[in-house]
Each structure stands twice: as structure tokens, then as C-alpha cells.
Amino acid sequence: MIELWVNVFLVSLLVIITFYIMRLRRLIGIVALSGAYSLTAAAIFVNMDAVDVAFTEAAVGSGISTILFLAALRYLPVEEAHETRYPVWSLFLCGIVGLMLIIAAFALPEFGDPNAPAHLHVAPRYIEESYPLFHIPNVVTNVLASYRGFDTLGETVVVFTAGLGVIILLTGSTLSMRFKQTATSSDNQTAKSDEETRDA
Amino acid sequence: MSVNLIVLYWNYIIVIMLMMAGLYIIISNQNFIKKLVGLSIFQSSVFIFYISLGKVSGGTAPILTGIEDTVYSNPLPHVLILTAIVVGVATNALGLALVVRIQEAFKSIEEHKLLALKKEDGLKDIQIEVSKEDSAV
Numbered sequence: 001m002i003e004l005w006v007n008v009f010l011v012s013l014l015v016i017i018t019f020y021i022m023r024l025r026r027l028i029g030i031v032a033l034s035g036a037y038s039l040t041a042a043a044i045f046v047n048m049d050a051v052d053v054a055f056t057e058a059a060v061g062s063g064i065s066t067i068l069f070l071a072a073l074r075y076l077p078v079e080e081a082h083e084t085r086y087p088v089w090s091l092f093l094c095g096i097v098g099l100m101l102i103i104a105a106f107a108l109p110e111f112g113d114p115n116a117p118a119h120l121h122v123a124p125r126y127i128e129e130s131y132p133l134f135h136i137p138n139v140v141t142n143v144l145a146s147y148r149g150f151d152t153l154g155e156t157v158v159v160f161t162a163g164l165g166v167i168i169l170l171t172g173s174t175l176s177m178r179f180k181q182t183a184t185s186s187d188n189q190t191a192k193s194d195e196e197t198r199d200a
Numbered sequence: 201m202s203v204n205l206i207v208l209y210w211n212y213i214i215v216i217m218l219m220m221a222g223l224y225i226i227i228s229n230q231n232f233i234k235k236l237v238g239l240s241i242f243q244s245s246v247f248i249f250y251i252s253l254g255k256v257s258g259g260t261a262p263i264l265t266g267i268e269d270t271v272y273s274n275p276l277p278h279v280l281i282l283t284a285i286v287v288g289v290a291t292n293a294l295g296l297a298l299v300v301r302i303q304e305a306f307k308s309i310e311e312h313k314l315l316a317l318k319k320e321d322g323l324k325d326i327q328i329e330v331s332k333e334d335s336a337v
Contacts, residue, residue, distance in 0.1 A: 004207060004208075004257075005207075007210075007211065008207060008210050011210065011211055011214040011215075011248070012214065014214065014218060014248075015214060015217055015218065015221075018218055018221045018222075018241055019221075021225070021234075021237060021241070022221065022224070022225060022229075027231070027233050027234070030233065030234060030237055031233075031237070034237045034240060034241070037241065037244070038244065041244050041247065041248060044248060044251075045248075045251055048251050048252065048254070048255045048273070049254075049255060049256075049259055049260060049261045049262070049272075049273040050251045050254065050261070050273070050277075050278045050281070051261045051263075052278055052282055053247070053251060053278050053281050053282055053285070056282055056285050056286070057244075057247070057285055060285055060286060060289050061240075061244070061285055061288070061289065064289055065240070065289050065292055068289075068292060068293050068296055069233070069236075069237075069292075069296065071296075072233070072296040072297075072299060072300050073233070075300050075303055075304070076233065076299070076300070076303055076309060077303075077309070080229070080230070080231035080233070080234055080310070081230065081231065081310045081312075081313075082231075083230045083310065083312055084228045084229060084230070085227075085228055085230060085311075085312065086227070086228060087228050090223075090224055090227040090228040091224065091228075093223075093227070094220040094221075094223050094224045094227075095220070097220060097223070098216050098217065098219075098220040101216045101219075101220075102212075102213055102216050105209060105212040105213065105216060106209060108209075108212060108253075109253075110208045110209070111207075111208045111209065111210075111211050111212075111252060111255065111257075112208075112255050112256060112257030112258075113256075113257070114256045114257065114258075114259075114271070116253070118253055118254065118274055118276075118277070119256060119274050122276060123274040123275065123276055126275055126276065127262065127264070127272050127275065131264050137263055137264040137265075138262075138263045138264075139262040139263065139264065139272070139275040140262055140263075140275045140278045140279055140282070143275055143276065143279045144279050144282060144283075148279060151283060152283065155283045155286055155287055158287050158290055159286060159287070159290045162290035162291060162293055162294045163290070163293075165294045165297065166293050166294055166296075166297040169294075169297040169298060169300075169301050170297050170300065170301070
């Protein structure tokens with residue numbers, strides 16, 4: 001029972017953090033709060049028995065993601081202009097969608113219900129059969145690497161592609177950038193030759 | 201009973217609230233960094249939803265202990281979300297690179313300013329430049 005109340009407290013904390021993210025204008029504060037959000041989410045994952053997810057979220061979501069944001073902020077203005085577009089309409093839209101989703105959510109199985117359909121299909125098989133087959137005690141690692149290896153390979157491809165995209169964008173060897181560079185360099189050359197002719 | 205009902209469905213209600221807050225930030229805020237943070241809030245609300253569905257009350261983490269009659273939480277949502285977290289950070293990195301490039305090229309990362317620039321045909325120059333070079337090549 002205490003587990004349940006800790007969970008209620010932690011997820012309520014997320015709402016407070018999100019509220020302050022919406023209100024804050026300084027970008028560095030927003031980034032710091034999003035790091036705090038990820039860390040709180042990691043605590044929630046530990047409380048809900050998802051230890052592997054928790055340490056991934058703490059390391060990748062709260063660590064690397066925050067570092068990336070801070071690295072980007074070095075090149076960006078300090079504050080946002082705080083101009084909101086269609087605030088009434090978007091609030092209306094989000095309210096309606098949220099209301100419908102909350103009504104639908106009460107059709108879900110109760111939190112922690114052991115007879116929920118999700119726990120009756122393949123999960124028991126993973127828990128019972130994975131150790132005799134592969135001799136790895138951690139079921140999550142086992143499913144990730146043994147049963148769903150292609151899924152993990154696809155994930156690696158996605159990360160590789162994103163990394164390539166970042167490198168291409170930041171080193172500036174996109175098509176339009178190259179054209180721009182050749183254009184400016186030819187401009188410089190013409191300017192230089194103009195100067196030379198003037199000197200002569 | 202009703203208090204119990206609220207506590208048992210509290211996670212789902214909060215997840216939906218966080219999701220809608222993320223959506224609101226993405227739609228109405230104009231700063232691209234704040235939009236990216238809104239996107240990651242939206243994402244992690246889905247993560248919390250999945251992990252909530254995988255929880256079994258009285259269970260422990262799905263690491264086999266060898267003790268009889270231990271109840272384990274569902275490992276499958278954990279696996280799916282593990283993949284999703286890493287992909288989420290990759291998309292975040294790509295988005296940040298785009299934002300840095302936009303700031304470099306247009307000296308602004310506010311959407312309404314960029315739209316105003318486009319209205320003033322500020323973007324036309326670059327397109328013409330590219331097409332000219334294209335024809336030259």
C-alpha cells in the first residue's frame with residue numbers, strides 16, 4: 001500500500017514540474033527542470049519495478065539529454081520571447097482530447113491488477129521459459145537481446161542515422177550550405193581582384 | 201471506495217494530463233527549445249503509461265531470483281520502453297542540431313519571427329541562390 005502512495009506522490013510531482021516548465025521563460029531553467037523531470041520519472045520507474053528502464057532514463061534521459069540541451073544553449077539566446085499562439089484554441093483542444101482520454105482510461109484494468117490481459121499472454125512465457133533457454137537471470141535483458149534482437153538492431157540503426165544527421169547539419173556540408181560557401185568565396189575572389197586592379 | 205478508485209487510476213489521469221501539457225507546449229509556445237522540451241514531456245508520459253500497465257501489485261523487478269512463487273512485473277513493456285528512451289534521445293539530438301542551424305542562418309529560434317521573415321520574402325534569397333548555382337552546375 002505504501003508503494004502506491006509513494007507512486008501517487010511522485011507522479012503528482014511531475015505535474016508540478018511541468019507547470020513550472022510551462023511558466024518559465026529562461027531557457028536554461030527550462031532545461032534544468034526537464035532534467036529534474038527525467039530524474040523523477042526514473043524514481044517512478046524504480047517504484048514500479050522497472051529497474052532497467054530507470055537506470056536508462058537516469059543516464060540517458062536525465063544525463064545525456066540535458067548535456068545535449070546545454071551544449072545547444074551555448075549558441076542560442078538566453079530567453080524566449082514568450083509569445084504564445086492561439087492559447088485559447090490550443091487549451092480548448094487539449095482539454096477536449098484530455099477529457100476524452102480520461103473517460104477512456106477508466107476502461108483500462110486497475111493499476112497493478114495481476115489479471116490484466118497484458119500479463120496473461122506472452123509475459124508468463126518469457127518469465128518461465130527464458131532462463132532454461134538462454135541462462136540469463138535478467139528477463140528484460142534476455143528479451144531485449146535474445147527474443148527481440150532485430151528490434152534492438154533497428155534501434156541502433158535509428159541512433160546511427162540520427163548521429164549522421166547531426167554531424168551533417170553541424171559541419172555544414174548540406175547542399176544549400178555548400179552552394180552558399182562557394183558563392184561567398186567567389187564573391188571574395190572578385191572583391192580581391194577588384195582591389196588588385198585598383199592597386200594596379 | 202471512491203478514494204481507492206482515484207488512487208488506482210491516478211497514474212493514468214496524470215499521464216493524460218502530462219501528455220496534454222506537452223501537446224499544449226508544442227502547439228502554442230513559439231520557442232523551438234521549449235517545443236523540444238514539450239515533445240520530451242509528451243514522450244515520457246507515454247513511457248510512464250506503459251510502465252504503469254506492466255506493474256503487478258506485490259511483484260518485484262523481473263530479475264529471476266530462483267525463489268518459488270515470486271511474483272514478477274511484466275517484462276515486455278520494460279523492453280519496449282528501453283528502446284523508446286534511446287530513440288527519443290536520438291531524435292532530441294537531431295532536433296537540437298536543426299535548432300542550432302536555424303539560429304545560425306536566421307538569427308532567431310522563435311517560430312512567429314521566422315514566419316514573419318518568410319512573409320517578407322527573407323527566405324527567397326537563399327532559394328534563388330541555390331537555383332542559380334544549380335543551373336550553373
